[in-house]
Amino acid sequence: MAEHRPESPADLLRALHERGGTAAAHPELPRLLARAGADDLAAAxxxxxxxxxxEVLRHHPGTPTVRIAVTGRGTVTEAVPPLAAELARHGLLPRFHLSGSGTYVGDLSDPHSALYAHRPEVTLCLLDPWTVWDAVPVPWQPLDVSVAAERQLRLLSQLAEAHAAHAPAGAVLVLNTVPLLRRHTHQLTSHAHRAELGGLWRQFTADLLFLARPSAGLAVLDLEPVTSAGARADDPRLGAYADAHCAGPLLAGYAREAAHLVRGLRGAAKKCLVLDLDGTLWDGVLAEDGPRGVSAAGSLRGAAFGAFQRTVKQLASQGVLLAVCSKNDPGPVARALACHPEFPLGAGDFQTVVADWGSKAEGVRTIAARLGIAPESVVFADDLRFEQESVAAGVPGAAVLPLDGEPALHPERLLADGWFDTPDLTDEDRRRPARYAERAARDRLRTKAVDHHAFLAGLGVRVEVGPAQDHETARVSQLSLRTNRFNLTGARLSTEEVRRYAAAPGGLVLAVRVADRFGDDGVAGAALARTGEGALHLDALLLSCRVLGRGVEEAVLGGLLRAARGTGHTAVHTCWRPTRANAALRGLLETHGFRPRTAPEAGGGATGYTHPLGHIGDLPGHVELRLRLPHRDGETEVSACAPSKN
Structure with missing residues (x-):
């Protein structure tokens, strides 16, 4: 009997394509391509x-799309297939605009170019290995290359400024570092000159990387990790005959990094890493070896698990939440995590632990529910294929790491897809694990409290609302990207868009800072408002899910209404646009006295609301509120003090 070989992802996709069913099956592509290797991804x-x-949108109108322009020093056509595959792996549907060969200077400097007519959200300016060398004379010395590199750097800086001026608000220009080829270095016969060239080129690379300001619309992809992993940078034949100098492996690595950046710009970074224990976090089987018998040091194999734990700990230091989902008895798991001397990770590093003998898919859903995050915000790591497939099938949208019995490869596989990559890291990101620990303590108090009102009164909730400081604008942008349940319109704003809103005449960006007796949540919300025609127009209202249910939303909305009336406004106008998760906001508006109005400008199925600022309900009695609303005559403050708890 012939051996049955499972169809590869490329085979399955090819069969879909031949039946004309690729568009209809687009939501299945992330699952289909999740385990695809390099060859399968290239074919896909x-x-x-x-x-x-x-055609995809006709089948699936809600598919997230991204408008991407691709330009560069040479031919960029070959960059599209790997970009299409990598974006599909993350459920994104690209609308591409491709520029001609070598037109990047005109594309980016001319405000009327076809590139800007495409209105890209992301512009990829592909710098191939011949960037700089076009301007180097022959014969040359290292100093000639340095001069040409410095000119290229100035040109790129000017093009970035032009892109910021001419591209749509919030658009990001993406540059990349330029690989230094052996065919260039070894034209120098002197080892001393080669070393000099290497140093000068690395200085050019460093200067290019230091241009990066993703929150201000300029990102730079570092391709050295791609080439150091073995990807050849150039293709001499395609370069000579088609002006396409990037080799396929380099383009594949570039596309992967670019797709991770696009996903991060969309606010789709994962939040939580859920870890198996036996064979994943440590060497050994807890049920057989006991809490002291499992290992992450003491042998070469054990040390490989220790290296994986240190990688996980590094991610946690940047705000990644950690949890355990293990088929083990809870007691031994708790003892192993609490007191094992070899482990870089300890019990305090994990937000929650599910240790039982049930389905791991159910365990992951339980963890997500405990943390108050969507299950699709989870990355699940397990060394057993059965458990991986169980979670992939039972928790749609969760990312599953393809670990196996080789722990030395665990760190590489954890980092391969950049699941936690974000354009900028805020202080709130770094403090996320501590905030979730505070939330857990809050929840424990809630379960003990017989009277919910007494529980709220005992929290000591403090809310401060006032103009966002410059260093807080990145956090306001991040809230707009990540907040779904309490997001008035579903608007997604870049840091630069937030700054432009605040700088516009009458524009106000208010940061909502929240604390209680368990800890300080920092900037947990924001309101974007503008004045005009005697009214306050509330264009965006955002609150992190972690502060909902404490009376914060009622205090902020009620405080804004009072402040608007105090500044002499006759009404507050706003707009609610339905998304998949914000239905409760409509009820909150109506509870606070907002009434529907005709709002043809809203679009997208939105409903306009107006509050006439007549009767305004009471503020929550357990919340201490201080709200400052600037206006042309000064500033109006609304404050409410919660009763003292002695």
């Missing part, structure tokens, strides 16, 4: 590069 990219976005 060639099929997906020609996919019509409009």
């Amino acid at each position: 990219g060639r099929l997906l590069a020609g996919l019509d976005p409009d």
